[in-house]
Amino acid sequence: MTKQISTQSPTVAVYGATGHTGGYILGELRRRAFTPILVGRNADRLRAAAEAAGLPDAEIRVADLNDHAALVAAFTGADVVISGLAAFIDFGEAVLAAAIAAGAHYTDTSGEQNFLRKVLNDYNTRAEAAGVTVVSGITDNNLSGDLLAYLTTRRVQGPAELVISHLSLSGGHGSKGSAKTVLANLDSFRDGGFHYENGEFRTGPATRYTEMVFPGAAAPTAVGKFPQSSVLTIPRHSDVSYVAGALDATILGHLSGFTAEAIEAMPDTPDSDLRYYLIVDTYGADGAVVRGLLSGVDSYRDSAIMAVEVAARLGTGVAKPGALAPAEAFDPEDFLNALAPHGITFGIGEAPARA
Ligand SMILES: NC(=O)c1ccc[n+]([C@@H]2O[C@H](COP(=O)([O-])OP(=O)(O)OC[C@H]3O[C@@H](n4cnc5c(N)ncnc54)[C@H](OP(=O)(O)O)[C@@H]3O)[C@@H](O)[C@H]2O)c1
Structure with a gap:
């Protein structure tokens, strides 16, 4: 069953919000008046990122990548999770697995073929069972x-x-x-x-x-x-x-x-x-x-804009559940x-x- 949220203004959790792309993601969430939740391993850096993006009141949730329960708790209540981590092949799966477990749609700015292969091969069934959509690899490329x-x-x-x-x-x-x-x-x-x-x-x-x-x-x-x-x-x-x-x-x-x-x-x-x-x-x-x-x-700016556009569309519940290609989830033109x-x-x- 598809996760039914159908909101025009989704709550979006961002892992990697303190990064270069993360800053652009926060800026775009602010511009579109979506509700951000900043998630990461260091509260001070997350707070600084929120302030730099003009979101001083944004919610901050601390969760390490090796703490699945904390990640699931951090993503609970989010409509969509955007991951902006570096080196997804080493670190990316924890955020993806926790987003699905929390019942949130998922997207990321990974540019890694090996990570996308893993997502499509290993997470489709899990996403389908949870009724959420996963569209990984949202970059300008x-x-x-x-x-x-x-x-x-x-x-x-x-x-x-x-x-x-x-x-x-x-x-x-x-x-x-x-x-x-x-x-x-x-x-x-x-x-x-x-x-x-x-x-x-x-x-x-x-x-x-x-x-x-x-x-x-x-x-x-x-x-x-x-x-x-x-x-x-x-x-x-x-x-x-x-x-x-x-x-x-x-x-x-x-x-x-x-x-x-x-x-x-x-x-x-x-x-x-x-x-x-x-x-x-x-x-x-x-x-x-x-x-x-x-x-x-x-x-970097464009990848962030694209990822937020993906989050906006996932938030309306248009795409079927599973791990999908962008053109399977959305109308390309x-x-x-x-x-x-x-x-x-x-x-x-x-x-x-x-x-
Ligand atoms: N065309 C493309 O292929 C393209 C275009 C744009 C972006 N991207 C991809 O987007 C990603 C982000 O790039 P970026 O330049 O924004 O990177 P960045 O500035 O280095 O930011 C990386 C983010 O990941 C977090 N992070 C890294 N290791 C972590 C760990 N072990 N535990 C928890 N958090 C961790 C960092 O948080 P801390 O502050 O806690 O370190 C930071 O928020 C990269 O994977 C990049 O390849 C690809």
Whole structure:
């Protein structure tokens, strides 16, 4: 049975509220006049985060990740839980399990393919039994890739081949939280994780697309296989024979070389220019080639806005229970249109010829 809450102004518990993305999540909850509950391991840091977000009276609940009962108590009464932890593969399951046990819908800002695979494989039955919806992996990369792919694959004859890439316009550095996430998933970033080919998810090289023509570029750029999380969700709702993530090979080489020492030496805050494109190149079985393109302002701010939009929609009870892809839970075009007032825009047009 679906959890019936159907509220236009949900109560949203945020784990990871003290982080960089967490600050944006709180700001967006405040703007939308949703009721926040800040949950984390340190009351002083949570209070400071609430004040910094202009929410001095927000409720604070302290719960460590290794205390399931405290987490369940902290999430009880929330309509939706948003998790903004770093390194979900190491720390993320405790919040997810407790949210389901507390009867709250769940979303998060994980950018980790390995964590999403676990969520989809191991938590669907539990979420269904609890009557709650879990939509994990809400970032500028994953949500946009999943929703755009739903739309582009319907413009060509299937089964389609898809290549998905993220392009940072400034090439600037991200947050320390992102760097810790890369370090916790280093094997996956080095070997490219999973791609989808002929009905199964495969590790190892994805060799069909080794170059892409990025927006604004005249010549192709060499790309390597990248563990995009939407690779795991797109085959659930779209007619595809091949889906792979790709990243500029130079940036991929940089990520693959991350060390704990390098992260400590990073500046505390990310680069101020974090504009980006998310690209979904779609090759139909009929030879048609379509590019889905989303243009965003700041990866962290935008991921927070997207996660709060997910929470808002889950709060209305529109989605069925279970662990779902974004396009299984929400109307893709309607969701993407809702981001436009934030300067996050999308379009679907012709793609450059296959590089
Ligand atoms: N495109 C993308 O893939 C994308 C975009 C945006 C965000 N993200 C993801 O969003 C997440 C947040 O990123 P961020 O930059 O905001 O990270 P951050 O600033 O480091 O924040 C991490 C948060 O997690 C909490 N936390 C970390 N370890 C914890 C532990 N062991 N127990 C309890 N709380 C813990 C921290 O709380 P304390 O104050 O208690 O340390 C903090 O609130 C990352 O997983 C990042 O990869 C991904």
